Amino acid sequence: MGDLFSNLGQGFSVAFSLQNIWLCFVGTFLGTLVGALPGVGPIATIAILLPITFQLDPTGALIMLAGIYYGAQYGGSLTAILLNLPGEISSVVTTIDGHAMARQGRAGEALAIAAIGSFIAGTVATLIIAVGAPPLSYFAQSFHPTDYFALMLMGLVLATALTHGSMLKGIAMVLLGVLFSLVGTDVTSGALRYTMGFPMLADGIGVVPLAMGLFGIAEIAVNLEKLTDSRAGLSGKVSHLRISRESWRRALPAVFRGTGIGSVLGLLPGSGNILGSFASYLVEKRLTKYPDEFGKGAIEGVAGPESANNAGAQTAFIPMLTLGIPSNAVTAMMVGALIIHGITPGPQVITANPDLFWGLVVSMWLGNVMLLVINLPLIGLWVRVLDIPYRFLFPAIVLFCCIGSYAVSYSAFDVLLTAFFGVIGYVLKKLGFEPMPLVLAYVLGAPMEENLRRALLLSRGDPITFVEHPMALMFLLLTGVLLVAGLMPRFTRVKDKAIQE
């Protein structure tokens, strides 16, 4: 316990430097600003803002990214509640009761409980990370390459099982992601792979062109196809942010239940925060004394899922920081950013870069405080942002993406690469593919090949090594069960039905 406090103390001393507080603030502010733009979800927001963190030192960059992440999440809640536009799957549930509340003129109440619930969830989840991550990373240091390979494989398969749509198409995305990770120079042999004769690809495909193209440009292009009116319909004014006593009584238990559900489900590699918000909504619907209010503006239907979402978003950092395995597109992008800064996420991060780790943990909490003290009072500004006509918005985003992708290494080729991934993302969207597993696999491709290579080298090429290591065997068996269950058409139907409910 004493360790925990001294560790957190170290984190506080890192996060509370004037520079890092400022970075956290700017991150949260920009994240909310871009995340509140209709049609730009949290993942696209982070992809767009990723390059601005590259000029900073690794700790500062990660702190700012965390701020952007929370800001973007809250920006997503804003569009979900006020415009009925979920920016990502996890805020679909928020639209149900949140938007209903907005139409009744209770938008302020919904937004306030979303922020307060997120803050409580964030505080609890931060403590969970601080307590849980060190032992897990200590444990993970004893992992054999075979265990790593099997664990990563399980994470990828889990991600495909939990995303929307058919699992087979999710697996296709994983394979495509591995392909993109192979592009460039092979570390062991020095051979060039899949560079198509472009010398600029010798260093591989950067995370910025990939994520920005797949999520940013593709999203704008699809939105512009559908958008006929220049402005989304804002429903309900945000008059006051007060929460009535009755609402408090109903919302608070939901917040704590949501926090618990989200924290646990967020740990699953591959699921991230999506599962949590759905599970929390279903739980609230079962437990409530006012079942007929659900769907018509029940505050529990906002408080629970929003808390679960934020808790899950945060505990998703545990597998990323301790095992180097991202659990959703956002943590995958952060892994990509860390690698650019020369830090390979994995069990050694806590001991090798304690400042970075504990600084990040504390700044996660700081980001939540920022949300509460800055975002809520500025609500008028965010509402104004929602009202900007799209035809002015998207050229500004395009310009930002151009400069951002260019400034990573001052290469015009990267700008073209971003555009190329925009086309890929557009085609994938049209063909009904979900690009999330692609980004995960893109990040995990290189370490998976490396661990497979090492495992087979140690076993002299004998694949039996995967059966001899009990942990690897367990992960592989679980992967097999997931594959068999997931590939049955019944599973997809049940899952999609649950997601729609």
Place this chain on the structure above:
Amino acid sequence: MSKQTETPEHKGVGLRDVAAGLFILAIGIAVGIAALELNFGTPQRMGSGFLPFWLGILMGLVGILIVVGAFRGGAAFPEFPTIRPLAALICGFAAFAFLVGPAGLIIAAFCGIFISSFATKQIHLIQTLIFAAILAGVSALLFVVLLEVPINIWPRT
């Protein structure tokens, strides 16, 4: 997001998934063939072509399975109401990429914004020109002057 991906189920062949499967199959074949030029190695000493080869095979298999699955029904072939938005965005990016080195940030940004503005039909030429000019100026101020990103503002002399 889920709202857009929700497409009505059809009884016949799901043409969207046929296309999706063929797309993956084609990439798989290309990946597998290209892998043959790399060193395959042995399982004990995996060469640079070991993983790519199996990746190609797997992609081909998954592609075929997606096509097969489509015969049980699924979404219809996707609609492409207009190619205009994507084309304008890509051209805007290309203009920026080719201009930013030789012509500097302001001209590249101006052209990039102007071209990508054609992504929507509601375009007021004068308004767009003014908007592009303002945004180009602001971006130069913000990125080059304030954030000190080393990009040329004007053409190299």
